[in-house]
Amino acid sequence: MAKDTDFMTKIKPTWCVGCGNFGIWTALRQALAELSLEPHQVVMSFDIGCCGNGANWHRVYGFHSLHGRPLPVAYAVKLANHDLKVIAISGDGGGYGEGGNHFIHTCRGNIDITYIIHNNHRYSLTTGQASPTTGHGEKTKSTPDGLIEYPFNGLQVAITLGATFVAQGYSDEVVHLKELFKKAISHPGFSLVDVLQPCVIFNGKDVREQYRAKVYKLEESNYQPNDKAVAYAKAGETEKLPIGVLYQESRPTYEQQLPQLAKQTLVKQEVKKVEISELLKEFK
Amino acid sequence: MKNDKNTKNNPVFTWKIGGIAGGGQQVAGLIFTKACVHGGLYTFDSSEYPSRIRGGLVTYRVSIGQEPVNSIYQKNQLLIALTREAFEYCLADVAAEGVILYDSDEFEIKADEANGKKIYPLPLEKLAKEAGIKSIASNIIITGACTALLDYDLEILNEVIKETFAGKGEEVVAMNLTAAKFGYDYAKKNLDADKFPYKLKAQGKNDQSIVVTANDTICLAAVACGCKFFSAYPMTPASSILQILAGWALKTDMVVKHPEDEISAMHMAIGAAYAGVRSMTCTSGGGFALMNEGLSLAGITETPLVIIESQRPGPATGLPTWTEQGDLAYVVNSGHGEFLRVVLAPGDPTEAFYLTTQAFNLAEKYQIPVFVLVDKYISEGHESIVEPDLAKFEINRGKLLTEADLAKITDYQRYQITADGVSPRAIPGQAGGVHLVNSDEHDEFGFTIEGFTPEIRNQMAKKRAAKLAGILADLPKPELFGPAIAKLTLVGWGSVKGPVLEALKSLTDVNYLHLAAPWPLDSATMKVAVKGAKKLVSIENNQTAQLANLLQQATGISVDQRLTKYNGAQFFPEEIVELVGKL
Numbered sequence: 021m022a023k024d025t026d027f028m029t030k031i032k033p034t035w036c037v038g039c040g041n042f043g044i045w046t047a048l049r050q051a052l053a054e055l056s057l058e059p060h061q062v063v064m065s066f067d068i069g070c071c072g073n074g075a076n077w078h079r080v081y082g083f084h085s086l087h088g089r090p091l092p093v094a095y096a097v098k099l100a101n102h103d104l105k106v107i108a109i110s111g112d113g114g115g116y117g118e119g120g121n122h123f124i125h126t127c128r129g130n131i132d133i134t135y136i137i138h139n140n141h142r143y144s145l146t147t148g149q150a151s152p153t154t155g156h157g158e159k160t161k162s163t164p165d166g167l168i169e170y171p172f173n174g175l176q177v178a179i180t181l182g183a184t185f186v187a188q189g190y191s192d193e194v195v196h197l198k199e200l201f202k203k204a205i206s207h208p209g210f211s212l213v214d215v216l217q218p219c220v221i222f223n224g225k226d227v228r229e230q231y232r233a234k235v236y237k238l239e240e241s242n243y244q245p246n247d248k249a250v251a252y253a254k255a256g257e258t259e260k261l262p263i264g265v266l267y268q269e270s271r272p273t274y275e276q277q278l279p280q281l282a283k284q285t286l287v288k289q290e291v292k293k294v295e296i297s298e299l300l301k302e303f304k
Numbered sequence: 305m306k307n308d309k310n311t312k313n314n315p316v317f318t319w320k321i322g323g324i325a326g327g328g329q330q331v332a333g334l335i336f337t338k339a340c341v342h343g344g345l346y347t348f349d350s351s352e353y354p355s356r357i358r359g360g361l362v363t364y365r366v367s368i369g370q371e372p373v374n375s376i377y378q379k380n381q382l383l384i385a386l387t388r389e390a391f392e393y394c395l396a397d398v399a400a401e402g403v404i405l406y407d408s409d410e411f412e413i414k415a416d417e418a419n420g421k422k423i424y425p426l427p428l429e430k431l432a433k434e435a436g437i438k439s440i441a442s443n444i445i446i447t448g449a450c451t452a453l454l455d456y457d458l459e460i461l462n463e464v465i466k467e468t469f470a471g472k473g474e475e476v477v478a479m480n481l482t483a484a485k486f487g488y489d490y491a492k493k494n495l496d497a498d499k500f501p502y503k504l505k506a507q508g509k510n511d512q513s514i515v516v517t518a519n520d521t522i523c524l525a526a527v528a529c530g531c532k533f534f535s536a537y538p539m540t541p542a543s544s545i546l547q548i549l550a551g552w553a554l555k556t557d558m559v560v561k562h563p564e565d566e567i568s569a570m571h572m573a574i575g576a577a578y579a580g581v582r583s584m585t586c587t588s589g590g591g592f593a594l595m596n597e598g599l600s601l602a603g604i605t606e607t608p609l610v611i612i613e614s615q616r617p618g619p620a621t622g623l624p625t626w627t628e629q630g631d632l633a634y635v636v637n638s639g640h641g642e643f644l645r646v647v648l649a650p651g652d653p654t655e656a657f658y659l660t661t662q663a664f665n666l667a668e669k670y671q672i673p674v675f676v677l678v679d680k681y682i683s684e685g686h687e688s689i690v691e692p693d694l695a696k697f698e699i700n701r702g703k704l705l706t707e708a709d710l711a712k713i714t715d716y717q718r719y720q721i722t723a724d725g726v727s728p729r730a731i732p733g734q735a736g737g738v739h740l741v742n743s744d745e746h747d748e749f750g751f752t753i754e755g756f757t758p759e760i761r762n763q764m765a766k767k768r769a770a771k772l773a774g775i776l777a778d779l780p781k782p783e784l785f786g787p788a789i790a791k792l793t794l795v796g797w798g799s800v801k802g803p804v805l806e807a808l809k810s811l812t813d814v815n816y817l818h819l820a821a822p823w824p825l826d827s828a829t830m831k832v833a834v835k836g837a838k839k840l841v842s843i844e845n846n847q848t849a850q851l852a853n854l855l856q857q858a859t860g861i862s863v864d865q866r867l868t869k870y871n872g873a874q875f876f877p878e879e880i881v882e883l884v885g886k887l
Contacts (some may be wrong), residue, residue, distance in 0.1 A: 029740075031751055064845060065575070068743070075740055076751050081732035082740040083578060085571065086601050086751070092568040096575030096583075099559050101733055104579075125564035261725045280557045287580045287731065289557060291530035292699060293694050298550060299524060299689055303514040304338075304467075 027062075031076040040217030041071060041138060047194045048136070049078070049137040051201035052105075062105045063097050065090035068146045071138035072220075074109065088118025091126050094133045095178035101287045102275045103207060106133040113143040116152040116172045123174070127181035127210060131274040134204045134211040135172060136186040138191075140219035160222075175255035178212045179248055179267050185211035186251065186267040190235045191218065191288035192228065193263060203265060209273050216261065231261070238264030310551050311391050312541070314374055314394045317502060320380040320397070321446065322390025327357040329386070332443030333364030333562035334686065335468055336450065337513055339461040340368050341688045343506030347515065350685045351876075355540075355624045361389050365739040370507060374652065375802035376685065376831040378876035381502055382453075384446055386410060386428070395419060401501060405449065407442075424453075426487075426497050437479050444480045449488025452497045454504040458488050487511055518682040519657035522612055523548040524692060525660035526584055527556045529699055531610070533576035534584040535561040535569040539591040540624045541632060541680035542614040546586065566591040570598035570611075577607050578741060580704075580731030586612035589631045590620065599673055603643030605741045606719070606727070606768065608674075608702075610660070617678040626872035627680035629798055629845040635675050636823045644771055646674040646779065647823035650802025652682060654689045655820060659780070661697040664825035666778060669702035670771045671726060677822075679845070681874040682799045703728040710736035717748040721763060725770030772824065779821040782833040786815030792884065793837035795863065797822040797851050799874060800843050806877035811884060827856040834861055841887060843867040845874055847859055 027049035035041045052062060062080040066072040068087035075084035081104075085093045094108040115123055115137045126135070127162035142160065143149040153173035159166055178186045185207040189197040197215065204211035216235070218227045238245075238254075243264070246249060251267035275281050319336065323329045328353055349366040361868060379399035385391035388411040391404070398404060398421050406413055406424030428442040435445065439643050444465065451461050461484055470476045492498050516524075523545055525532065536546040546562060553560040561574075563569050569585050576583040578780045587595065592613050602609045602809045613635060617628035635647055646666050650656035656678060661676040705728050708715060718739035720727045727748075730737025740750035745761050753760045785805060791813040794804055797820070804816045817833055834840055842852040842863040849866035856862050867883055869875055 029751070057737050058735070059737045060733065063579070073752070075742065079738060081738055082742075082750075083575070083605075084740060084742040084744060086597055086743055089567065089571050089598070089601075092563065092571035092580070093575035095563075095568075096533065096535065096561075096572035097732065099561070100576040100579035100581040100583075101570075104733055121564050121566055125568070189555055212390060260479045279554055280559055286532050286559055286576075287733070291532075291582055291699060293699060294528050294530060294556065295530050295694070296524050296692070298555070299527065300514055303516045304521060304578075 021056055022053050022058050024049040027052055027059055029077050033077050034073055035070060036220055038220040039070070040140065040219065041074065043191035043194045043197065044136070044138060044215055044259045045077070046076060046215065047197035048201055051205060052102070054198070055202055057105055059222055062107065063094070065094035065097065065106070065108045067110035069111040069114055069143070071109055071111045072110065074116070088114045089116070089122070091119060091122040091135065095126060095131050097134050098131055099275060099286065101285045102132070102281060103285050106136045107205065108133055108188050110135065110137055111142060111151070112137060112139040112153040113151040114116060116174050120152070124177065124181055125188065127178050127183040129274040130182065130184055130209045130271055132208050132210070134213065136201070137212070137214040138217045139214050140217045140223060142219055142222045144219050144222050173210065173255060175266060176212050176252055178251050179255060180224045183212050184209035184269045184271050185265070186255070187211070187213045187265045188255070188261070188263050189213055189215040190231060190261070190263050191215050192231065193235070193289075196237060208272060209266065234259070234261045235263055238262050238266070316367045316369040316377055317504065318365060318367045318377045319382045319450070320363060320394060321384040321386070321443070322361060322363040322394045323386030324358070325353060325356055325360050325362045327362065327386060328440055328443040329362055329364045332447050333366060334515070335444070335461070335464050335522060336447045337366045337686060337810060338464045339447070339451070339456070340366075340504065341513065341515055342464060343457060344508045344510045345370065345504065345506070346372045346510070346512055347688045348373045348376055348685065349546070353625050361387070361393060363394065368504065372512065374567065374805040375877055376423035377806070377876050384450070403501060405446070431486060431490060433501050434572060434580065435482055436733050437483045437639055440481055441483040442482035445487035448484035448730055449491035451484070451497070452488040452491035453500040454502055455497070455500070456504040457506050458484070460506060462512065495512065509575040512688040513693055515686045515688050516653045517544070517684055517686050518653045518678045519544045519614070519684065520548065521653040521657035521692065522660050522676065522678070523552070524566060525657045527552065527558070527662040528674065528692070529582070529664050529697065531558065531582045531584050531664065532582065533559050533573065533581045534585070535563055535572035537562065537566045537569045538588045538590040541616055541683040542586040542588050542591070542612060544684070545612060557848045566594040567598060570595040573600060573609055574602055574605070574607050577609055578732070584610040584612065586614065588614050588616050589618050589634070590741040592631070592635070592638070597640035598639055599645075602673045602742050603639055603641065603645070604743060604745070607741070608672040609670050610663045610667050610674050610676065612678065614683040615677065617870065623872045625680065627874050628844065628870060628872065629800070629850070630847070630870070632797070632822060632846070633675065633850040633854065635677060642765070643768060644670070644672050644775065644824070646672065646775060646821065647677055648675065648780070649677045649820060650682070651818060651820065653687050654692070656682070657692045658697055659820060662780070665698070669700055669726070669778070670775055671702065671729065672771065672775075677798060679799050682802075705730050705734070705737065707734050707736065710734055718750050719746060719748045719764065719767070721748060721767050723770070724774050725767050726774070731881065756883070776824060776826045776829070779831060783818045784815055784833070785818060787813070788815070789836055790815040790838070792839050792841060793817055793834070793885065794841055794843050795819070795834070795851070796843045800845055803875040803877050803880055804843060807880035807884070810877070810881050814884060819851065822854065825854060827859040829856065830859045830861055839864050841865045841867060843880070844867050846882070
């Protein structure tokens with residue numbers, strides 16, 4: 021059985037000391053090990069950004085995609101081989117900005133993949149511009165006079181568009197996050213885990229203080245994640261930040277609805293010449 | 305054809321019908337075409353239609369011959385005009401001795417308006433009422449009338465009608481058979497059928513028994529050679545590929561996905577290929593523009609991929625439903641950065657079939673993107689062809705590792721440096737093959753490198769480029785049609801092939817060099833190919849003579865003259881004969 025260290029390559033992370041990404045990385049590889057998965061059974065599709073650089077130290081079948089484009093790659097990997105555990109990794113910028121269209125439409129189909137958003141409210145790798153989740157009025161490298169837009173709420177969008185597992189996490193709550201990842205990965209269907217992630221360089225100096233004051237665990241209340249309207253409201257909370265499963269439902273996955281995949285995975289089908297005489301009849 | 309015409313000078317009979325969108329001309333036209341093919345004749349069709357769903361002007365024309373017809377001809381011997389607009393637009397192309405049938409219930413043609421051509425009135429609304437059929441079937445009345453006028457076998461037409469409407473129930477079949485018979489009887493009785501100047505004669509069965517477009521044969525090829533994943537976003541003139549494969553998905557166990565945009569379609573095709581499945585996408589120029597970054601991703605990750613690009617006139621939205629060969633240079637140079645790709649350009653549906661099977665082999669053998677570049681003219685035009693022969697192609701998946709292979713390897717390197725540039729490929733799920741596929745420049749393991757190790761960057765770039773030698777050896781060679789020695793050699797690619805081959809039937813001392821693989825071009829191969837040419841003239845359906853430029857750039861070979869056409873239509877054989885005459 022794999023240990024969490026089996027999910028680490030020999031490459032040393034390039035993240036800044038204190039980056040929230042370390043917590044997410046730890047929680048994720050521990051989750052994979054505790055789910056009794058082996059590295060070769062897992063595919064991770066990465067965005068471009070600080071989170072995406074993690075492609076180099078996650079030891080799985082990794083695909084370091086283009087900015088905003090991990091989801092369609094992950095989607096098709098799952099369709100090609102639905103025996104694999106497929107996880108897509110983005111930041112708030114790639115996930116909700118560049119890749120927004122893919123996010124919106126992937127929620128609709130309930131393909132069984134897990135989407136983990138490293139949400140630090142900035143484009144950090146490009147040195148600090150505003151992202152879709154940056155707060156209204158914030159002064160950043162690209163919005164020195166204050167951001168005019170209001171933030172994109174990925175949790176609410178996911179609930180609205182039919183995602184069947186929607187959760188918010190916090191990178192410093194590693195044990196809680198690990199359990200969240202285990203649930204998300206085991207959930208049959210599209211799972212979104214948006215993880216609040218302090219960026220020690222481009223968030224305010226008091227970012228962790230703020231999170232400590234606001235973050236609270238849903239499991240410690242009587243919260244039931246079975247009501248869309250309640251979940252939608254919960255996901256909109258800003259004075260306090262709820263972490264845990266906001267919404268979950270059971271629905272057939274996309275690939276379960278493809279008769280082509282009922283007998284075996286697509287990749288197991290032998291690639292050989294296929295008779296086309298039946299198909300030719302309509303052209304005669 | 306008129307039986308007393310010299311088949312060398314006037315080998316084909318061209319039938320054209322013009323009406324409104326939604327009027328059923330294409331259905332009726334295809335039925336008429338298939339009736340010709342069932343009688344052993346050869347056909348090539350082409351539709352003109354606007355970017356709208358109802359109304360406007362739509363034409364269907366088919367050139368019919370007693371020997372294989374490679375192109376549509378410009379001049380029509382029989383025009384059927386269902387609207388005034390159709391009559392006015394189509395009149396100029398009626399041949400010198402051509403005739404016109406028209407819907408006399410819809411509009412009137414005055415005696416002096418028809419350029420002296422004989423006109424035959426067909427009161428379609430009245431006839432439909434008399435026959436007791438719905439007006440949607442009036443076009444079938446026309447096919448019946450034409451059958452009578454041309455003295456063709458009504459039984460053959462009926463056979464096709466039954467097959468065409470079989471899926472719609474007995475009532476629909478009966479209605480259409482009634483329509484055909486009605487039109488047939490009416491024409492025999494009222495339109496002086498015996499004195500009609502043209503006849504079509506069935507000549508038994510021949511081996512060209514299927515009527516297909518290049519899009520159809522691309523789909524057939526994809527199925528035949530084991531493509532299992534297809535993702536695409538609709539765009540004219542590539543959309544029928546998505547629709548056909550979607551319709552066949554359950555029968556062929558293929559996963560067909562229509563996602564939110566072309567960027568997704570491209571990345572899905574890449575994802576499926578990465579996961580070890582033969583994978584394809586299709587689009588037109590504008591959709592391909594959105595796929596460029598993805599193409600670059602396929603290049604650096606060395607992911608096998610087949611991309612069907614069916615061209616239409618650009619730039620931007622351009623002429624969505626018309627034809628041009630305007631994207632060759634674009635496709636050759638597309639995707640930022642430097643990486644190899646192959647561009648195959650079939651000239652007809654038969655070539656499209658075999659080149660598509662080759663595309664998958666090249667993609668997997670060399671782990672590169674491969675284009676099959678077609679255009680509206682052959683993507684949507686039907687040609688009667690011989691059924692594809694599965695024995696005539698092979699399946700080659702290149703260096704795919706098994707788990708047994710991987711068990712013998714420690715520290716597997718996805719991008720191992722090899723002499724031929726191709727690294728053995730593991731796929732997700734295989735034990736012992738874990739690796740990183742990376743859009744960043746990377747080392748042999750796939751890990752990101754920076755510019756601080758420029759020697760690794762050089763190594764990787766050289767490895768990827770080293771594939772060229774193998775690719776060039778595997779590409780289809782230029783093919784010469786016509787006399788081995790000629791005063792004039794035309795050189796072209798893709799769909800100009802058909803019109804040129806037809807033109808050659810009326811030309812002497814001219815041959816045609818066809819490039820089915822316009823990229824990459826090999827200097828040595830091309831120099832041999834053009835060795836005998838006394839005068840070399842390029843012929844391309846674009847404005848800037850893109851192949852001529854590529855030829856010059858890659859091999860130093862210059863053409864003596866460039867023939868171009870970019871008005872939204874393909875070349876016609878008659879036009880080529882005229883142009884050659886002026887050279």
